[in-house]
Amino acid sequence: MSGKIRLATVWLDGCSGCHMSVLDTDERLIELAQKMTVVWGPYVDHKEFPPDVDVTLVEGAVSSQEDLHKIRMVRERTRTLVSLGDCAVTGNVPAMRNPFGVDAVLQRAYLENATLDAQIPRETIPMLEARVRPVHEVVQVDVYVPGCPPSAELIYSVLSALVEGKEASPRARFG
Amino acid sequence: MKTPVRVKTLTIDGQEVGAREDQTILEVARENGIEIPTLCWLAGLSPVGACRLCLVEVRGVARLLPACVTRVEEGMEVTAHSERLAAYRRSILELLFAERNHVCSVCVSNGHCDLQAIAMKLDMTHVHFPYQYPRLPVDASHERFVIDHNRCILCTRCVRVCDEIEGAHTWDVIARGVECRVITDLNQPWGSSESCTGCGKCVQVCPTGALSEKGRSVAEMSKRRQFLPYLTLMREGRR
Numbered sequence: 001m002s003g004k005i006r007l008a009t010v011w012l013d014g015c016s017g018c019h020m021s022v023l024d025t026d027e028r029l030i031e032l033a034q035k036m037t038v039v040w041g042p043y044v045d046h047k048e049f050p051p052d053v054d055v056t057l058v059e060g061a062v063s064s065q066e067d068l069h070k071i072r073m074v075r076e077r078t079r080t081l082v083s084l085g086d087c088a089v090t091g092n093v094p095a096m097r098n099p100f101g102v103d104a105v106l107q108r109a110y111l112e113n114a115t116l117d118a119q120i121p122r123e124t125i126p127m128l129e130a131r132v133r134p135v136h137e138v139v140q141v142d143v144y145v146p147g148c149p150p151s152a153e154l155i156y157s158v159l160s161a162l163v164e165g166k167e168a169s170p171r172a173r174f175g
Numbered sequence: 176m177k178t179p180v181r182v183k184t185l186t187i188d189g190q191e192v193g194a195r196e197d198q199t200i201l202e203v204a205r206e207n208g209i210e211i212p213t214l215c216w217l218a219g220l221s222p223v224g225a226c227r228l229c230l231v232e233v234r235g236v237a238r239l240l241p242a243c244v245t246r247v248e249e250g251m252e253v254t255a256h257s258e259r260l261a262a263y264r265r266s267i268l269e270l271l272f273a274e275r276n277h278v279c280s281v282c283v284s285n286g287h288c289d290l291q292a293i294a295m296k297l298d299m300t301h302v303h304f305p306y307q308y309p310r311l312p313v314d315a316s317h318e319r320f321v322i323d324h325n326r327c328i329l330c331t332r333c334v335r336v337c338d339e340i341e342g343a344h345t346w347d348v349i350a351r352g353v354e355c356r357v358i359t360d361l362n363q364p365w366g367s368s369e370s371c372t373g374c375g376k377c378v379q380v381c382p383t384g385a386l387s388e389k390g391r392s393v394a395e396m397s398k399r400r401q402f403l404p405y406l407t408l409m410r411e412g413r414r
C-alpha cells in the first residue's frame with residue numbers, strides 16, 4: 001500500500017452529527033478509501049488508539065475528564081489534528097452549560113428531573129469538567145472545520161486535500 | 176446661491192479618489208467599490224464608531240482610525256487592507272464572540288446574522304481568547320419581541336434607530352465594560368416600557384439574534400432593513 005494516510009476519528013462531547021456528515025460524502029468515500037485507512041474511531045472496532053496517525057478528525061467539545069485524557073493522548077499520536085464541527089471549534093451546544101456551572105446541570109438532570117431513586121452518579125461514568133472547552137483551548141489544533149454539522153462537501157474538500165498531504169483551509173460559517 | 180462643495184482628493188489602497196469634504200473615509204471607499212467591513216455602521220443611522228471593525232491606516236498617523244467616523248482630508252493616504260488590519264479585525268470579531276454566548280447553531284438568526292457572516296468573510300477560523308460565558312438575561316416581557324443579551328454585540332443600532340428614526344428613545348445603554356448592556360426605558364422590563372411604540376425597527380436593524388420577533392425558531396429570524404434608507408431619504412431637509 002503506497003501513500004495511504006492513516007486516519008482516525010474521535011467523538012468527544014458532540015451528537016455524532018459530524019460523524020454522520022462524514023458518511024454523507026456518500027460514494028466519494030470509495031474514492032477517499034483508496035487513499036486512506038481508518039485506524040480508529042466509532043466507524044471501526046479497535047480498542048487502542050494507535051501511534052503514528054496522520055490525520056485525526058475530532059468531533060465534540062472537551063467536557064469530561066475522559067475527553068481531556070483522550071484528546072491529550074490523541075494529540076500526542078497525531079500529526080494533523082482537525083477540529084471537526086462547531087462543538088470542537090467553539091464549544092457550541094455542550095458549552096451552553098458553562099454559564100450555569102456543573103452542579104446546577106447535574107442537579108437538574110439527575111435530581112429535579114428524576115422520578116425514581118434520584119441520585120447523582122459518581123462511579124463508572126466520567127466526571128464532568130467544571131467548564132466545557134473547545135479543543136484548541138486544551139491542545140494544539142491544526143485545521144478548523146466549522147459548521148453544525150459541517151457539510152459533506154466541506155468535509156470532502158478537507159479530506160481530499162489532507163489525503164494528498166496538502167494543506168486544508170476550509171471556509172464556511174459557524175452554525 | 177448654494178455654497179460650492181469643496182472636493183478633496185486622497186488615495187485608498189493606492190487608488191486615487193475624489194470626495195466631498197463632508198464625507199467619511201468609509202463613504203468614499205464604498206462609492207469607489209472598496210470594501211471595508213463594518214458592524215455598528217448602518218446606512219441611514221448616524222455613525223458612532225463603536226465596533227472598530229472599519230479601522231484603517233492613515234499615513235503619518237500612528238494609531239488606527241475608524242473609517243466610518245473619520246472625515247476625508249486633502250492628500251490623505253489611506254490603507255484599508257493590510258495583513259495588520261486583517262489581524263486586528265479578526266481579533267475584534269473573536270473578542271465579540273468570546274465576550275457573550277453566541278451559539279450560532281441554535282440561534283434564531285442562524286444564517287441571517289451579520290456577525291456570523293463577517294466572521295466567515297474575514298476568515299476567522301476560531302476564537303483565540305478564552306470564552307467568558309457570562310450569565311445573561313433574556314427579556315421576553317414584550318408582547319411581540321424578545322431581547323436576548325447573550326447575542327448582543329453592543330453596536331447600538333437599536334438605540335440609534337429608536338432615537339433618530341422612530342423618535343421614541345426607548346433604548347439606551349447602561350454601565351461600562353463587561354457590565355455594559357442595552358436597556359429599555361429606566362432599565363425595566365421591555366414589556367413595561369411606556370415609551371416603546373412597538374414599531375419593531377430595533378429588531379429589524381439588529382445585526383444578530385439579540386433582538387427577534389416572538390415565535391421565531393432557530394434560523395427563522397431574517398431581518399428587513401429596506402425601510403431605513405428610504406425613511407432617511409424622505410426626511411432629509413425636514414429636520
Ligand code: SF4
Pocket residue numbers: 326327328329330331332333334357377380381382383385386
Ligand atoms: S440588541 Fe442588537 S442592535 Fe441593539 S446593541 Fe445589541 S446587537 Fe446591537
Ligand code: FES
Pocket residue numbers: 212213214215216223224225226227228229230241242243244
Ligand atoms: S463600523 Fe466603524 S466602528 Fe463600527
